[in-house]
Amino acid sequence: MDLLALQEPIVQAPLSGGVSTPALAAAVSQAGGLGFLASGYKAPAGVKDDLRQLRSLTAEPYGLNIFVQQSVPAPAAALSAYASALRPEAQRYQVDLGEPRFDDDNFAEKVELAVGERVPVVSFTFGCPAADVVARLHEAGCDVWVTVTNPSEAVQAQQSGVDALVVQGFEAGGHRGYFTDGPDADDLGLLVAIRLIAGSVGLPLVAAGGVADGQSVAAVLCAGAVAAQVGSAFMLAPEAATSAPHRAALAAPGSTRLTRAFSGRQARGIVNRFMREHGDDAPAAYPQVHHLTTPIRAAARQAGDPDALNLWAGQAHTLAQAAPAGEIVRSLGAQARVAAQQASRRLGPQR
Amino acid sequence: MDLLALQEPIVQAPLSGGVSTPALAAAVSQAGGLGFLASGYKAPAGVKDDLRQLRSLTAEPYGLNIFVQQSVPAPAAALSAYASALRPEAQRYQVDLGEPRFDDDNFAEKVELAVGERVPVVSFTFGCPAADVVARLHEAGCDVWVTVTNPSEAVQAQQSGVDALVVQGFEAGGHRGYFTDGPDADDLGLLVAIRLIAGSVGLPLVAAGGVADGQSVAAVLCAGAVAAQVGSAFMLAPEAATSAPHRAALAAPGSTRLTRAFSGRQARGIVNRFMREHGDDAPAAYPQVHHLTTPIRAAARQAGDPDALNLWAGQAHTLAQAAPAGEIVRSLGAQARVAAQQASRRLGPQR
Numbered sequence: 001m002d003l004l005a006l007q008e009p010i011v012q013a014p015l016s017g018g019v020s021t022p023a024l025a026a027a028v029s030q031a032g033g034l035g036f037l038a039s040g041y042k043a044p045a046g047v048k049d050d051l052r053q054l055r056s057l058t059a060e061p062y063g064l065n066i067f068v069q070q071s072v073p074a075p076a077a078a079l080s081a082y083a084s085a086l087r088p089e090a091q092r093y094q095v096d097l098g099e100p101r102f103d104d105d106n107f108a109e110k111v112e113l114a115v116g117e118r119v120p121v122v123s124f125t126f127g128c129p130a131a132d133v134v135a136r137l138h139e140a141g142c143d144v145w146v147t148v149t150n151p152s153e154a155v156q157a158q159q160s161g162v163d164a165l166v167v168q169g170f171e172a173g174g175h176r177g178y179f180t181d182g183p184d185a186d187d188l189g190l191l192v193a194i195r196l197i198a199g200s201v202g203l204p205l206v207a208a209g210g211v212a213d214g215q216s217v218a219a220v221l222c223a224g225a226v227a228a229q230v231g232s233a234f235m236l237a238p239e240a241a242t243s244a245p246h247r248a249a250l251a252a253p254g255s256t257r258l259t260r261a262f263s264g265r266q267a268r269g270i271v272n273r274f275m276r277e278h279g280d281d282a283p284a285a286y287p288q289v290h291h292l293t294t295p296i297r298a299a300a301r302q303a304g305d306p307d308a309l310n311l312w313a314g315q316a317h318t319l320a321q322a323a324p325a326g327e328i329v330r331s332l333g334a335q336a337r338v339a340a341q342q343a344s345r346r347l348g349p350q351r
Numbered sequence: 352m353d354l355l356a357l358q359e360p361i362v363q364a365p366l367s368g369g370v371s372t373p374a375l376a377a378a379v380s381q382a383g384g385l386g387f388l389a390s391g392y393k394a395p396a397g398v399k400d401d402l403r404q405l406r407s408l409t410a411e412p413y414g415l416n417i418f419v420q421q422s423v424p425a426p427a428a429a430l431s432a433y434a435s436a437l438r439p440e441a442q443r444y445q446v447d448l449g450e451p452r453f454d455d456d457n458f459a460e461k462v463e464l465a466v467g468e469r470v471p472v473v474s475f476t477f478g479c480p481a482a483d484v485v486a487r488l489h490e491a492g493c494d495v496w497v498t499v500t501n502p503s504e505a506v507q508a509q510q511s512g513v514d515a516l517v518v519q520g521f522e523a524g525g526h527r528g529y530f531t532d533g534p535d536a537d538d539l540g541l542l543v544a545i546r547l548i549a550g551s552v553g554l555p556l557v558a559a560g561g562v563a564d565g566q567s568v569a570a571v572l573c574a575g576a577v578a579a580q581v582g583s584a585f586m587l588a589p590e591a592a593t594s595a596p597h598r599a600a601l602a603a604p605g606s607t608r609l610t611r612a613f614s615g616r617q618a619r620g621i622v623n624r625f626m627r628e629h630g631d632d633a634p635a636a637y638p639q640v641h642h643l644t645t646p647i648r649a650a651a652r653q654a655g656d657p658d659a660l661n662l663w664a665g666q667a668h669t670l671a672q673a674a675p676a677g678e679i680v681r682s683l684g685a686q687a688r689v690a691a692q693q694a695s696r697r698l699g700p701q702r
Contacts, residue, residue, distance in 0.1 A: 255537050340698050341695055
């Protein structure tokens with residue numbers, strides 16, 4: 001699909017982990033943006049249902065996000081130490097800890113589902129699919145996007161034959177898309193990431209991270225992106241399945257931080273007790289730690305308790321509006337047009 | 352001075368610590384931007400000489416940056432432990448460690464100098480000057496700017512009566528301008544910082560951090576800044592006093608990180624051996640640690656050895672061009688005009 005043909009240069013972030021709904025994706029696509037479904041943490045059958053439901057709501061293009069989870073040896077001692085540190089939390093929320101297992105989130109099945117359903121855009125996060133996976137999706141008519149955070153990942157993705165890159169700045173809420181999460185991972189700000197990646201590869205770039213209003217949309221287009229990917233700004237929409245405590249936290253002032261406390265992978269969320277108390281202990285072990293903490297997070301969510309919940313949010317979360325998603329798309333587009341024209345006037349004509 | 356009257360919306364970052372020169376500031380102002388002198392780490396007499404020299408080179412407006420160093424109780428045990436950890440470095444470079452003392456960088460004298468010399472723009476970093484200092488500068492006809500990193504600092508600066516804010520994103524090279532450096536300091540990306548601060552105060556904003564080409568200049572104008580403050584992009588200019596090993600490091604690919612290893616305050620530099628080996632041990636004690644490491648850094652610089660040198664650089668340092676500063680100003684302005692017009696076209700007319 002031609003990103004330049006989008007009526008509004010706005011892509012909805014997939015919002016894995018409970019926020020994504022067919023209604024949200026449909027509303028964004030209907031308003032001239034590009035809606036996305038998340039397949040992460042979901043069984044393939046549920047994803048198939050979501051796709052069917054989405055297509056019953058709109059005939060416009062949409063996307064599906066798939067995790068590329070790489071099996072790295074889990075640091076056994078660190079994992080079991082972390083499990084011990086979490087036992088009082090499990091008692092507090094009257095649950096057992098989950099099993100800290102590796103799984104690949106049904107990668108192959110989800111790719112086959114995307115092929116079978118001829119999903120218009122399939123985006124990948126946490127790594128780069130192999131060239132044969134990209135080719136198989138291309139044969140089915142799917143466009144393939146990969147989330148990258150720095151120029152070397154961008155070059156690797158280009159070599160796999162993908163069609164566009166989602167450039168994720170460190171401002172973004174939720175998981176960092178690094179191909180490898182480790183002490184040497186780079187945390188580039190969004191503007192810098194776009195400029196450095198635009199100088200390294202020739203692919204269309206979708207800019208993600210802290211973009212929550214139209215001024216920022218115009219900004220990333222100036223930097224060379226063809227569209228902005230917007231997450232937090234859609235999380236208060238009635239179509240989103242954001243939990244009540246998460247909505248309350250998003251709307252209030254509150255600092256965000258990167259943490260491995262909830263999932264074993266760096267992710268940005270609003271600072272809460274669980275992050276403060278466990279952030280320093282959590283090992284880089286994804287998705288093992290995700291499974292370990294799942295029962296605690298579920299219990300906290302059910303209790304409406306924001307203290308032990310992963311409150312994923314980008315740095316600009318307080319800019320989110322509690323408005324229908326289609327209205328958000330249109331209002332971001334309108335603000336962006338004004339901002340770009342004002343900047344053009346400020347700069348004056350070409351000399 | 353009216354920032355909107357600048358021919359190019361480009362402010363040269365002060366570049367304290369050895370890079371700033373009157374020739375650099377003059378070239379930027381002559382080309383239609385706003386050049387800046389650094390007073391940080393310099394004796395007032397030397398700053399006075401720089402001001403005279405600058406005025407002999409240009410009749411255009413310029414700025415002077417002054418540090419606002421707050422005396423916080425130094426963590427004595429942590430400081431002496433850090434000094435012990437640095438002793439092998441001192442031996443290696445055949446110097447004695449410096450005395451880890453507090454000083455205020457001659458704040459009062461430098462303010463009086465700015466008043467006496469009627470400096471057009473006086474910017475402050477590391478804190479907010481008291482309202483009476485701002486008033487005194489205003490009486491002398493000086494505009495007053497303060498560097499801020501988040502909305503609460505911006506509100507505090509506005510209450511002191513300042514004329515404009517330099518909004519520093521975490522992408523910026525050199526020291527973070529937090530009023531207080533500590534574990535709770537926020538590290539907002541530049542775009543987010545501008546958007547959140549624009550929503551909190553009504554002052555003109557100058558956007559700093561990772562802006563090293565015209566596309567990024569256009570981007571920060573879309574976000575609502577009236578000008579961009581550019582640092583790394585000027586550091587390879589012949590007018591800059593950047594040391595040879597620093598120039599080589601800026602031009603090569605290389606990750607940057609925040610570290611307290613060199614100065615005791617978070618600052619962004621290109622990762623080198625000293626940062627890797629000492630970054631985790633360095634206490635938050637500025638400028639004590641700065642003085643402690645000064646002899647090591649000076650010896651390394653003299654030896655052309657980049658391993659123990661503070662290689663301050665923003666995240667976009669590889670975009671820096673080795674061109675005369677005036678040419679850089681004009682080329683950034685020209686790129687910005689093209690970028691803003693392309694974004695406007697992409698977005699289409701207002702509906």
